[in-house]
Amino acid sequence: MRPPFICRVLALMLSACAASSALAQAPYPAKPIRFIVGFPPGGTNDIVARVLAPKVSEYLGQQLVVENRGGANTAIASEMFVRTPPDGYTIMLNAPGYATNPSLLKLNFDSIRDFAFITLAAESQNLLVVHPSFPPRSVKELIAFSKKHPGDINYGSSGIGTTVHLSAELFQYMTGTKWVHVAYKGGGPGLVALLSGEVSLYFGNVPTVIRQARAGKLRAIATTGAKRTPAAPDIPTVAEAGVPGYEVSTFYGVSAPAKTPRPIVDRLHAEFVRALNAPDIRERLQGLGADPVGNTPEQYTAFMQNEIAKWAKVIKAAGIKGE
Amino acid sequence: MELFTNLAYGFGVAFSLQNLAYCFAGVALGTLIGVLPGVGPLVTIAMLFPITFHLPAVPAIIMLAGIFYGAQYGGSTTSILVNLPGETASAVTCIDGYQMARQGRAGPALATAALASFFAGCVGTLLIALAGPTIGEWALKFGAAEYSSLMLMALVASAVMTQGDAVKGLAMVVLGLIIGVIGIDVNSGMARYSFGVPELIDGIGFTVVAVGLFAVAEIVANLESREPREVYTGKVTGLMPTARDLRDAAWPAARGTVVGAGFGVLPGTGPALSSFATYMLEKKLARDPSRFGRGAIEGVAAPEAANNAAAQTAFIPMLTLGIPASATMALMLGALTLQGIAAGPQVMVDKPDLFWGLIASMWIGNFLLVVLNLPLVGLWVKLLTVPYRWLFPSIIVFCCIGNYSVNNNPFDVYLCAAIGVLGYLLVKLECEPAPLLLGYVLGPLLEENLRRALLLSRGDPTVFLTRPISLAFMIATVLIFIIMVVPTVRAPRRPA
Numbered sequence: 001m002r003p004p005f006i007c008r009v010l011a012l013m014l015s016a017c018a019a020s021s022a023l024a025q026a027p028y029p030a031k032p033i034r035f036i037v038g039f040p041p042g043g044t045n046d047i048v049a050r051v052l053a054p055k056v057s058e059y060l061g062q063q064l065v066v067e068n069r070g071g072a073n074t075a076i077a078s079e080m081f082v083r084t085p086p087d088g089y090t091i092m093l094n095a096p097g098y099a100t101n102p103s104l105l106k107l108n109f110d111s112i113r114d115f116a117f118i119t120l121a122a123e124s125q126n127l128l129v130v131h132p133s134f135p136p137r138s139v140k141e142l143i144a145f146s147k148k149h150p151g152d153i154n155y156g157s158s159g160i161g162t163t164v165h166l167s168a169e170l171f172q173y174m175t176g177t178k179w180v181h182v183a184y185k186g187g188g189p190g191l192v193a194l195l196s197g198e199v200s201l202y203f204g205n206v207p208t209v210i211r212q213a214r215a216g217k218l219r220a221i222a223t224t225g226a227k228r229t230p231a232a233p234d235i236p237t238v239a240e241a242g243v244p245g246y247e248v249s250t251f252y253g254v255s256a257p258a259k260t261p262r263p264i265v266d267r268l269h270a271e272f273v274r275a276l277n278a279p280d281i282r283e284r285l286q287g288l289g290a291d292p293v294g295n296t297p298e299q300y301t302a303f304m305q306n307e308i309a310k311w312a313k314v315i316k317a318a319g320i321k322g323e
Numbered sequence: 324m325e326l327f328t329n330l331a332y333g334f335g336v337a338f339s340l341q342n343l344a345y346c347f348a349g350v351a352l353g354t355l356i357g358v359l360p361g362v363g364p365l366v367t368i369a370m371l372f373p374i375t376f377h378l379p380a381v382p383a384i385i386m387l388a389g390i391f392y393g394a395q396y397g398g399s400t401t402s403i404l405v406n407l408p409g410e411t412a413s414a415v416t417c418i419d420g421y422q423m424a425r426q427g428r429a430g431p432a433l434a435t436a437a438l439a440s441f442f443a444g445c446v447g448t449l450l451i452a453l454a455g456p457t458i459g460e461w462a463l464k465f466g467a468a469e470y471s472s473l474m475l476m477a478l479v480a481s482a483v484m485t486q487g488d489a490v491k492g493l494a495m496v497v498l499g500l501i502i503g504v505i506g507i508d509v510n511s512g513m514a515r516y517s518f519g520v521p522e523l524i525d526g527i528g529f530t531v532v533a534v535g536l537f538a539v540a541e542i543v544a545n546l547e548s549r550e551p552r553e554v555y556t557g558k559v560t561g562l563m564p565t566a567r568d569l570r571d572a573a574w575p576a577a578r579g580t581v582v583g584a585g586f587g588v589l590p591g592t593g594p595a596l597s598s599f600a601t602y603m604l605e606k607k608l609a610r611d612p613s614r615f616g617r618g619a620i621e622g623v624a625a626p627e628a629a630n631n632a633a634a635q636t637a638f639i640p641m642l643t644l645g646i647p648a649s650a651t652m653a654l655m656l657g658a659l660t661l662q663g664i665a666a667g668p669q670v671m672v673d674k675p676d677l678f679w680g681l682i683a684s685m686w687i688g689n690f691l692l693v694v695l696n697l698p699l700v701g702l703w704v705k706l707l708t709v710p711y712r713w714l715f716p717s718i719i720v721f722c723c724i725g726n727y728s729v730n731n732n733p734f735d736v737y738l739c740a741a742i743g744v745l746g747y748l749l750v751k752l753e754c755e756p757a758p759l760l761l762g763y764v765l766g767p768l769l770e771e772n773l774r775r776a777l778l779l780s781r782g783d784p785t786v787f788l789t790r791p792i793s794l795a796f797m798i799a800t801v802l803i804f805i806i807m808v809v810p811t812v813r814a815p816r817r818p819a
Contacts, residue, residue, distance in 0.1 A: 040365070040650060040729065040730065041365050041366060041368070041369030041650065041654060042365060042369070042647075042650030042651065042653040042654045042657075043650075043653065044657075046369065046654075047372070047654070047657040047661070050369070050372045050373055051373075051376075051661070053373070054373050054376075066369075067731055068369070068730065068731060069730055069731045069732055070525070070729075070730045071521065071522060071524060071525045071730060071732070072521050072524040072525060075521055075524070076521050076522060076524075076730075076732065079521060080732075104512075105521075105524075106519070154779060159509065159512075160507070160509075160511070160512025161512060180778065182775060182778060182779060183509050183510055183512070184509070185509050185771065187647075187653075188640075188646050188647045188648060188649075188652075188653070191646055192462065192463060192640075192644075192646055193466070195463055195644065195646075196463035196464070196465075196466060198466045198467065198779065207660055207665075208645065211645055211665040211666075211667040211668075211669070212644075212645065212667060212668070214669075215667060215668040215669055217668060280376075284376070284661050287660055287661050287663060288657070288660060288661070320512060321512070321513065
């Protein structure tokens, strides 16, 4: 049984190699495209990639194969990614960690210059929720309460450097309040801590926490986006409720390695935007709390520069250190 | 009797031809990936994820759930046959299961694992049906202080894991602790002992450590011996467990079920810890603890029951609170979300077909798994007749694939090889790998929760004694310590 099987696998691999060199001259895309996700399977990033991949594959006429390469909040995947050939056969999903890593870790690549940004696929926001026993009912009350009890309030997060953590740091930075950060290993344990009242505050991913709020297990205060989320139009944003200019977005963007030819970037851009406009994809992304965007490569590059600069400021002010 | 009406309704849903087919597909696939070391339920469910877009919610979740608990059945197979933990939770099964196989009792070990899993799966499912929401609330009573005390108790009890020299056992636990703290510290966000290597920032994965210590080290040690390696089939003594085996395995399986069901509900601790805990418990309760590590059937029945019970009750936090206890659960929650189903406190009321259909399908699935696995026992045992020169390269290839598939990073494969070398050195020094693995799992959890508890109490250590559940664990820790120390002080520890 065994040797013939191995022979068959080898034969398959050899023929695949032969085929790929023969196809090098064919029009793009001539072979499957690797779609790198910087996290292990299971997170929202991974799910967003797996929602987009089948549709974009259909439009490109080639398979987009989702490949998980987890570790160091996308830094490991990015480092491997910038060294892949810029031929359009490897693309990557950028996650928020991508914008905070330059301030937290020593990176062996440039987070702007080594990438060809294709499009900001979707954005989601966090929802500030509190335990029902926690007195403040609005952003203004929360600020007043925090000023009266400096250093007494515990807030939970899904880990250092996550948007859950940084949403709270930005809030403190902009309002001059002081809370105590309690980090958990992932969103599940963090949410349990809030439900049990071990911590009082949490900036959770909208779809995850909204159902707890609807069931009366938590109280929703405000969302972190620039606009109210379609998932809960009755909840104000932090900015309109008393902290003007406050905005945290969890973004899901697509990029290629730098020096990828412009026609290939344009083709990928066109097909991703087309997929983002498909009704079934829109519906699925919105179900995950992510609003489809699909902007131009230039807009996405500017967005990324802005995000990196913003978080560098907050991380420095909060005194967060990575390595 | 509302429960019976609900269950009858659930079976009505689950027995539809479509749902039965997806349940069977799920458990069959689960068994397969469980047997293949390294290809875990997480990777499989991730790959099948897009398929669920085209399915209605109920069959989709029934299939994904089947893969998840089916993998727990299959996972024990390679642990027993070749000392290769197929899944995280079956690492403990290696200890006695592999020894049983070496004594020609691979068949009874495999059959016992399947039967214990079946029993535990049925009880676990019954628990979800009877008291899912209540048990879900129970998980919320576990704060940082409770976790710290629980981990401390487990760590003290871990001395039981050692077979021979207590000092060596302790050294192994400490070595495990050291390996465990590598990577980003949850509380401070600082990377520790990563030496600037980005791959070490997230720490060393469980699969890497377990496969390296058990499978790779075992193969290296085997290759060293000059005489041809024993062929097991020469002394295979029956495929099915004897009446005595069943009698010996019954109570351990029952106790394992209880322990596993409890751990399964706690998010983050999971099945791996439950199988360790129940193994230690059995060894402590056994009349002759020296049999453990030498092919005791209790050492297979109890952990296998525990990890399958935990695999069932892990659904409780997801279904009743909307909280995923692990990455695999997060994917299933994602699949439900994309179907427009909000898992959480309302799901029993809003989607009774999903809730009760899933529960009924778990019973059917567990039954299918036993029917599927028992006839396979003979086939698996035959696999051992494959000459060693074919078997060992295959095992190594699977080890590599398994470690690579988690992060698609060759670094993990090199690391596993390095740990294999460490494991070989430990074999030579007659040090047991199991306490190391336990220290590796428990140490970081204890540290994380201890520091969190003290952060929350603003540095007041009495928090461990003022919270009732924590106090109970503390008292139990002291009792365990006394029970273990007293005989050692009276008489020198008998070398096993």
